[in-house]
Amino acid sequence: MKTxxxxxxxxxxxxxxxxxxxxxxxxxxxxxxxxxxxxPQGNATSGLGVNRFDLARCVYEALIDGITYKDIxxxxxxxxxxxxxxxxxxxxxxxxxxxMESREFLLRRLVDEITxxxxxxxxxxxxxxxxxxxxLTASDQYIVPIQCEYYALEGLGxxxxxxxxxxxxxxxxxxxNGALMTMFNSTQNLSSQVVAEVRAFFKEKVFDTVIxxxxxxxxxxxxxxxxxxYAPTSKGAIAYEALAKEVIKRx
Amino acid sequence: MKTxxxxxxxxxxxxxxxxxxxxxxxxxxxxxxxxxxxxPQGNATSGLGVNRFDLARCVYEALIDGITYKDIxxxxxxxxxxxxxxxxxxxxxxxxxxxMESREFLLRRLVDEITxxxxxxxxxxxxxxxxxxxxLTASDQYIVPIQCEYYALEGLGxxxxxxxxxxxxxxxxxxxNGALMTMFNSTQNLSSQVVAEVRAFFKEKVFDTVIxxxxxxxxxxxxxxxxxxYAPTSKGAIAYEALAKEVIKRx
Ligand SMILES: Nc1ncnc2c1ncn2[C@@H]1O[C@H](COP(=O)(O)OP(=O)(O)OP(=O)(O)O)[C@@H](O)[C@H]1O
Ligand SMILES: Nc1ncnc2c1ncn2[C@@H]1O[C@H](COP(=O)(O)OP(=O)(O)OP(=O)(O)O)[C@@H](O)[C@H]1O
Ligand SMILES: [Mg+2]
Ligand SMILES: [Mg+2]
Numbered sequence: 330m331k332t333x334x335x336x337x338x339x340x341x342x343x344x345x346x347x348x349x350x351x352x353x354x355x356x357x358x359x360x361x362x363x364x365x366x367x368x369p370q371g372n373a374t375s376g377l378g379v380n381r382f383d384l385a386r387c388v389y390e391a392l393i394d395g396i397t398y399k400d401i402x403x404x405x406x407x408x409x410x411x412x413x414x415x416x417x418x419x420x421x422x423x424x425x426x427x428x429m430e431s432r433e434f435l436l437r438r439l440v441d442e443i444t445x446x447x448x449x450x451x452x453x454x455x456x457x458x459x460x461x462x463x464x465l466t467a468s469d470q471y472i473v474p475i476q477c478e479y480y481a482l483e484g485l486g487x488x489x490x491x492x493x494x495x496x497x498x499x500x501x502x503x504x505x506n507g508a509l510m511t512m513f514n515s516t517q518n519l520s521s522q523v524v525a526e527v528r529a530f531f532k533e534k535v536f537d538t539v540i541x542x543x544x545x546x547x548x549x550x551x552x553x554x555x556x557x558x559y560a561p562t563s564k565g566a567i568a569y570e571a572l573a574k575e576v577i578k579r580x
Numbered sequence: 581m582k583t584x585x586x587x588x589x590x591x592x593x594x595x596x597x598x599x600x601x602x603x604x605x606x607x608x609x610x611x612x613x614x615x616x617x618x619x620p621q622g623n624a625t626s627g628l629g630v631n632r633f634d635l636a637r638c639v640y641e642a643l644i645d646g647i648t649y650k651d652i653x654x655x656x657x658x659x660x661x662x663x664x665x666x667x668x669x670x671x672x673x674x675x676x677x678x679x680m681e682s683r684e685f686l687l688r689r690l691v692d693e694i695t696x697x698x699x700x701x702x703x704x705x706x707x708x709x710x711x712x713x714x715x716l717t718a719s720d721q722y723i724v725p726i727q728c729e730y731y732a733l734e735g736l737g738x739x740x741x742x743x744x745x746x747x748x749x750x751x752x753x754x755x756x757n758g759a760l761m762t763m764f765n766s767t768q769n770l771s772s773q774v775v776a777e778v779r780a781f782f783k784e785k786v787f788d789t790v791i792x793x794x795x796x797x798x799x800x801x802x803x804x805x806x807x808x809x810y811a812p813t814s815k816g817a818i819a820y821e822a823l824a825k826e827v828i829k830r831x
Binding site for chain 2 (some may be wrong): 338339340341342345370372375417423427454455456457458478479480483484486487514516517519522544547548551
């Protein structure tokens with residue numbers, strides 16, 4: 330089993346879109362996959378067609394009250410893909426966690442109970458607070474989606490600094506799975522410039538697959554579907570399928 | 581003087597882009613304007629062409645060490661537009677503020693010292709943590725940029741809940757200036773659907789001006805320029821100019 334955190338404190342870079350659609354194609358490749366929605370906005374939960382307001386419990390209760398993950402597990406419409414959902418109650422978690430014992434390891438304890446999956450993907454909020462720290466402490470690897478835009482490069486230094494702190498103290502095994510370029514706009518020079526800078530920085534750790542900007546990707550969640558069922562021949566679907574194959578190859 | 585917080589915990593919805601370009605056109609209209617960059621990513625600072633690594637001090641020192649705002653004040657290339665910058669040191673502020681006396685009022689104390697401006701705009705990070713709470717406590721009004729995408733509607737409930745809590749306790753005068761639709765894509769049905777839902781929710785509080793998706797807007801910060809100097813006849817520039825006039829009219 331491999332646990333991968335999808336992180337970047339810059340907002341709107343396609344963390345949720347990448348979590349959902351990479352997970353969908355890992356599942357289609359026959360890998361048993363679990364998504365953990367660790368963002369209080371619950372976009373991964375609603376993007377998979379789950380009505381958050383119907384849920385009595387979510388990741389919050391598993392983290393704070395210690396209920397078992399099986400009590401909140403949801404099977405999605407995609408074969409081999411399950412979800413641990415988030416609701417608005419998760420918004421209060423960070424403040425409550427501050428004063429809890431082993432506050433950085435609450436998610437690790439939960440993940441250590443989980444069996445029967447090939448991949449666990451954790452969708453993170455756009456911050457480097459306790460929820461994201463919990464995700465990094467609970468993971469073997471992390472993937473950094475990077476939007477092909479100017480501001481995308483700004484926060485990378487801060488992100489890597491935080492990760493190094495976690496590697497020194499909380500999780501020495503933590504390793505970069507890859508940097509993923511997202512929302513590439515082939516008509517814009519800026520996109521190519523950002524890709525070139527990221528490749529110079531992360532070298533071979535940048536995925537060969539670059540996710541293009543594609544309207545279909547932003548429409549799919551409004552139908553509660555992954556791109557693999559909503560528009561399987563679109564350029565966004567083809568890209569996430571190629572990404573899944575690269576992630577599996579990286580072993 | 582009017583202080584307006586630009587907030588939305590959803591990431592990548594154009595908080596920074598709206599702060600910079602609205603401020604630029606308020607300044608062009610002859611209003612003395614100050615931007616406070618309250619996001620540790622410092623995108624408003626770098627988007628205005630300021631090299632964050634050159635700065636010895638920033639908003640962090642004014643909040644935590646109590647130095648006066650004049651010690652960190654930067655005049656920008658745009659006449660009538662000044663900046664209180666953010667650097668990476670601001671990333672540590674939230675954790676330090678948790679145990680400080682009147683931790684929600686640290687920015688308010690700073691803003692109460694400031695004179696000589698018609699508008700102060702505060703760019704916030706994509707979260708509802710202590711930095712954003714400080715911004716809401718220090719402001720007379722707030723503007724909510726909302727991306728014309730499906731996930732945009734998800735977090736509004738949580739945002740308004742947090743604002744009501746602040747109105748009850750910390751800042752009863754806090755008032756919505758307006759909801760601003762951003763990155764409108766006229767070729768996509770989804771965009772029009774989101775606008776219709778937001779107008780049904782916020783009614784006349786939604787600005788008439790809708791900001792279109794425009795490549796020029798995402799290029800301008802890579803040159804350290806506002807849209808008013810980078811591409812003054814582009815549709816993004818025309819939209820932010822119209823927005824500034826609407827904000828002034830709202831009084
Ligand atoms: N390749 C793409 N092409 C077009 N739109 C995209 C693409 N990837 C993501 N989007 C859209 O861009 C917006 C931001 O993506 P998403 O919400 O996945 O980012 P995020 O990093 O999870 O945001 P947050 O920081 O708020 O968690 C969404 O509306 C999404 O539908
Ligand atoms: N109208 C627009 N058309 C095209 N691109 C835009 C537009 N507005 C913003 N952008 C681009 O979209 C990205 C997100 O915008 P921005 O960084 O301003 O959002 P934000 O809400 O401040 O993000 P964060 O949540 O990380 O603070 C940036 O790369 C920006 O250049
Ligand atoms: Mg997300
Ligand atoms: Mg911003």
